[in-house]
Amino acid sequence: MIRFLQTYGMQLISKTGQHLYISAAALGLGVIVAVPLGILLTRMKHGANAVITLAGVLQTIPAMALLAMMIPIFGIGSTPAIVALFIYSLLPILRNTYLGMEGVSPAVRDAAKGMGMTWWQSMVRAEIPLAAPVIMSGIRLSATYVIAWATLASYIGAGGLGDFIFNGLNLYRSDLILGGSIPVIILALVVDYLLGRLEATVTPRELR
Amino acid sequence: MLLSMEHLNKEYPNGKLAVDDFNLQVDRGEFICFIGTSGSGKTTTMRMINRMLNQTSGTIKINGKDISKMDPVKLRRSIGYVIQNVGLMPHMTIQENIEIVPKLLGWSKEKRAKQAVKMIDLAQLPQEMLNRYPGELSGGQQQRIGVVRALAADQDIILMDEPFGALDPITRESLQELVKRLQEDLGKTFIFVTHDMDEALHLATRVVIMSHGKQVQVDTPNNILRHPANEFVTNLIGEERLIRAQPNILSVSQIMLKNPVAITPDKTLDDAIDLMHSRRVDTLLVTNAEGVLEGYVDLDDINRITDATTPVSRFTNREVFYVQASSLISDTVDRILKQGVKNVPVVDAKKHLVGIVTRTALVDIVYDALRGAPATDEEPASPINADIHAAATHEGGESSQ
Numbered sequence: 001m002i003r004f005l006q007t008y009g010m011q012l013i014s015k016t017g018q019h020l021y022i023s024a025a026a027l028g029l030g031v032i033v034a035v036p037l038g039i040l041l042t043r044m045k046h047g048a049n050a051v052i053t054l055a056g057v058l059q060t061i062p063a064m065a066l067l068a069m070m071i072p073i074f075g076i077g078s079t080p081a082i083v084a085l086f087i088y089s090l091l092p093i094l095r096n097t098y099l100g101m102e103g104v105s106p107a108v109r110d111a112a113k114g115m116g117m118t119w120w121q122s123m124v125r126a127e128i129p130l131a132a133p134v135i136m137s138g139i140r141l142s143a144t145y146v147i148a149w150a151t152l153a154s155y156i157g158a159g160g161l162g163d164f165i166f167n168g169l170n171l172y173r174s175d176l177i178l179g180g181s182i183p184v185i186i187l188a189l190v191v192d193y194l195l196g197r198l199e200a201t202v203t204p205r206e207l208r
Numbered sequence: 209m210l211l212s213m214e215h216l217n218k219e220y221p222n223g224k225l226a227v228d229d230f231n232l233q234v235d236r237g238e239f240i241c242f243i244g245t246s247g248s249g250k251t252t253t254m255r256m257i258n259r260m261l262n263q264t265s266g267t268i269k270i271n272g273k274d275i276s277k278m279d280p281v282k283l284r285r286s287i288g289y290v291i292q293n294v295g296l297m298p299h300m301t302i303q304e305n306i307e308i309v310p311k312l313l314g315w316s317k318e319k320r321a322k323q324a325v326k327m328i329d330l331a332q333l334p335q336e337m338l339n340r341y342p343g344e345l346s347g348g349q350q351q352r353i354g355v356v357r358a359l360a361a362d363q364d365i366i367l368m369d370e371p372f373g374a375l376d377p378i379t380r381e382s383l384q385e386l387v388k389r390l391q392e393d394l395g396k397t398f399i400f401v402t403h404d405m406d407e408a409l410h411l412a413t414r415v416v417i418m419s420h421g422k423q424v425q426v427d428t429p430n431n432i433l434r435h436p437a438n439e440f441v442t443n444l445i446g447e448e449r450l451i452r453a454q455p456n457i458l459s460v461s462q463i464m465l466k467n468p469v470a471i472t473p474d475k476t477l478d479d480a481i482d483l484m485h486s487r488r489v490d491t492l493l494v495t496n497a498e499g500v501l502e503g504y505v506d507l508d509d510i511n512r513i514t515d516a517t518t519p520v521s522r523f524t525n526r527e528v529f530y531v532q533a534s535s536l537i538s539d540t541v542d543r544i545l546k547q548g549v550k551n552v553p554v555v556d557a558k559k560h561l562v563g564i565v566t567r568t569a570l571v572d573i574v575y576d577a578l579r580g581a582p583a584t585d586e587e588p589a590s591p592i593n594a595d596i597h598a599a600a601t602h603e604g605g606e607s608s609q
Contacts, residue, residue: 111295114260114367115309115357116285129299 004175008164016183018078019160023150023191025082027143030089035135038097039123048098055091063088063149067156081153081160088149089142096138100131129202136199143195147188151180161187209272210236210397211257211365216266218252218421226252228421230266236364237395239388241408243444244418250401253418254367257399258287270365285309288358288366288396292373294350296342302328302353303338309361327356331386348379355387359396366390368400372407384411405445409433417441430462461533463573464554464563470495473502473521477513480505480520493553494524499560501553503528530555533562537573 005012041048061069066087070080104127112122128135154162164180167173216230227249234240242250255261257268259280268275275283296305306327307320315323328335331352342350351371358366368387372380388411390396402408408415409429417424417432417440425437436442470493471480480492490507503526513523530553554563 105293107291107293107295108297110260110291111289111297114258114284114289114291114295116281116283116312117308118281121312126297126299130297 004179008176008179012164012179012183015159015161015163015180016187018158019147019150019162019184019187022078022081022085022153022158022160023143023146025078026085026150027089027139027146029082029086030093030142030146031139033086034090034093035097038094038135039101039128041094041098042101052091052095052098055094058087059091063152064155067152071156076157078153078158080156081150081158085146085149085153089146092141092145093135093138096141097131097135100134100138101127103134104130132202133199136195136202140192140195140199143191144188147184147191151184209233210238210270211399212267212269212272213253213257214267214269216253216256216268217264218249218256218261219264225421227256227263230421230423232416232423232426234397234399236397237391239391239398239411239413240400240416241412241414242399242401242416242418243403243405243408244424245444246403247420248418249421250416250418251369252421254369254399254401257365257367258284258289260284285312285361286363286365288363290351290354290358290366290368290371292370294342294347294354296350296354296357298342300341301338302340302342302345305342305353306338306357306360308357309363313361315361323360327360328353330359330390331356346379347375348383351375351383352386355383355390359390359394363396365397365399368398370401370403373402373404380407387411417444459533460531460535460537460554460565461563463537463569464533464565465569466563468493468553468561468564470561471505471520472497473519473524475520476516477510477518477520477523478516480510491551492520493528493561493564494520495561501528501530501555501559501561502526504553528553530559531565532557537570 037051041051063084066084067081070084074080074083108126108130109122112126117125150158150160151162151165154160154166161180161184164176168176168178168180211232211234213230213232213234216227217225218227219225230249230253232240242254244250252261256263257275259275262276270283296302297308300308303321303324306324307315310320310323324338325335328338333349333352337345337349342353345353354371355366355368358368371387372383375383384407387398387400391398391411398411400408400411409432412429414426415429415432416426417437419440425432425441427435432441433445436445469483469487469489469491471483473494473496483492484490484507492505494502494504496502503524505520505524509523509525529549533554533556550567552565553561554565556562
C-alpha cells in the first residue's frame with residue numbers, strides 16, 4: 001500500500017484531478033442543458049414525453065460504444081469523453097427537473113401569477129426554489145454515475161483514474177486495478193455526500 | 209363606479225359559453241358575492257377581473273380604465289387575490305409572504321417590514337408568527353395571512369375564490385368576520401366567489417346568482433330571500449332558509465303599513481268617527497302637528513261619549529305600545545303577541561309615526577314563509593289585509609331582478 005503510494009502517488013493525484021475535471025465538466029454541461037430543458041418541458045406537455053424518452057434511449061447506449069462513437073466526431077482525448085458523459089448525465093437531471101417542477105402545487109403557481117409576478121419572477125422566486133430538492137437529487141444521482149463511468153474515458157485517451165484500471169487489466173496487476181477503483185469509489189462517495197449537504201441546504205425548512 | 213363589467217362573454221375553444229352577457233357595476237366598498245353551482249361561470253368571471261383569463265368579448269373597467277389596455281402584471285399587483293388553497297409560498301416565512309407584492313412594487317425594506325407588522329395585527333395574529341413558515345400554522349391562520357397578504361400593498365379591490373371552502377365551520381365563521389370587518393372598516397371592495405349560501409347572505413351587500421354562465425338574479429341578500437327570481441334561486445336558497453330567514457332578517461319597517469290612519473288631538477269626535485268610517489278602521493292613532501305619536505283612540509272608547517264636539521285629546525288613550533321601525537321582526541314578534549293588541553304603531557328614532565304593524569301582517573309573514581312565496585293570489589280577508597298585500601306587491605315591484 002505504502003509502496004504503491006510511493007511509486008504512483010504523484011500519478012494518482014494528477015489522475016484524480018483529470019478524473020474530477022472530466023466528471024465535473026460533463027456534469028456541469030448536463031446541469032446547464034437539462035435543468036432549463038426540464039423547466040421548458042413543463043410548459044409544453046406534449047413535447048415532454050418525447051424528449052424524456054429520447055434521453056432514456058441515449059442512456060441505453062452501451063458506454064463503450066458511445067465513447068467510441070465520439071472519436072470520429074471529436075477525435076481522442078478529454079473532449080469526446082466529456083461529451084459522452086454529458087449525454088449520460090442528461091436523463092436523471094432532466095427527469096427530476098421535470099418531476100420537481102410538475103410537483104409545485106398549482107395553488108402556488110396561481111397565487112404567484114395572481115399577485116402579479118412575471119413568468120420569470122414566478123420561476124426564480126417560487127417554482128424553482130420549491131422544485132430545488134428534487135432537481136438536486138437528480139444532479140446528485142447523475143454525479144455518481146458520471147464519476148463511475150468516467151473510468152471508461154481513459155479508453156479513448158482522456159486520462160483519469162481509469163488509466164490505472166486499464167493498465168492493471170493489461171498487466172494482470174491487481175494493485176493497479178485496486179489503486180484505480182478505490183479512489184473512484186471514494187471520489188463518488190465524497191461528491192455524493194457534498195451534494196447531499198447542498199441538497200439539504202436548498203430544501204426549504206418546512207419541507208425537510 | 210369602481211368596477212364596471214359590461215356584456216362580458218367567455219367562450220372556450222370547444223364552443224362552450226362559460227360566461228354569457230355578464231353585466232355588473234360595483235361601487236367602492238361593496239361586498240359582492242358570486243354564487244352558483246359548479247360550472248356556473250362564477251370563478252371564470254372573477255378571474256377575468258385580474259386578467260387571469262381574458263374575456264372573448266365585452267369590457268371591464270376599473271375606475272373608468274379599460275383593463276384590457278393595461279399591463280396584466282401591473283393590474284394584478286393592484287388587485288388583491290385570495291384562493292381556496294391559500295397559495296402561501298411554503299418556502300417563505302410569513303413575513304416574506306406578506307411582503308411579496310410590496311417587494312414586487314419596489315417598496316423599501318423598512319416600509320415593507322412596517323407593513324408586515326401592520327398586516328399581522330390586522331389578521332389578529334401574534335407578531336412572533338412573522339418568522340414562522342406557513343406549514344407551522346393551522347389552516348385558519350394560514351388563510352388569515354392569505355387574506356391580509358391581499359391587502360398588503362393597499363389594494364382597493366380584493367378577489368376571493370372560495371377562500372374559506374376548505375375550513376371547518378367555526379374557523380370559517382371567524383374568517384368571515386375578518387373580511388367583513390376589512391370591508392366595513394377599511395372600505396375595501398370585495399368580489400367573493402362562494403357556493404355557500406349562508407356565507408353569501410351573511411357577507412354580501414349584493415349577491416350575484418349565476419347559472420350556466422348567466423346572471424339569474426343580482427340583488428341584496430334581503431331582496432333575494434324575499435323575492436327569489438325563479439325556482440332555481442329558491443332551490444339554491446333552500447326552503448328551510450327561506451322560512452328561517454323571513455322573520456329573522458326583515459325589519460319592522462319592511463312589513464309595516466305606511467300611512468297609517470292618524471288624527472290630531474284638536475279634531476272632534478265627529479271627525480274621528482267620519483275618518484274611521486271612511487277608512488274602515490276601528491282604531492285611530494293620535495299624533496301631534498309634528499307627527500309625534502301621542503296615543504290612540506278606539507271605537508269602544510268613543511261609544512261611551514255622546515257629545516259630538518268633544519276634542520280627540522279628551523278621549524285619547526295615552527298608554528300606547530309601539531315599536532321602532534329599525535327593530536327586527538324576530539325581536540318584536542313576541543312582544544307584539546304578548547301585549548295582545550291588534551295593531552302596533554311603528555315610530556322612528558324621534559317617535560314620529562311612520563307606520564303600523566297589524567297582527568294579520570305578522571300572520572301573513574309566517575304563512576308566506578311556510579309556503580315559500582308571497583300570498584298575492586289569496587282573497588283579502590279584511591280591508592287591513594288588502595292593504596298589506598298592496599304593500600307587499602309594491603315592494604316586489606321596487607326590487608330589481
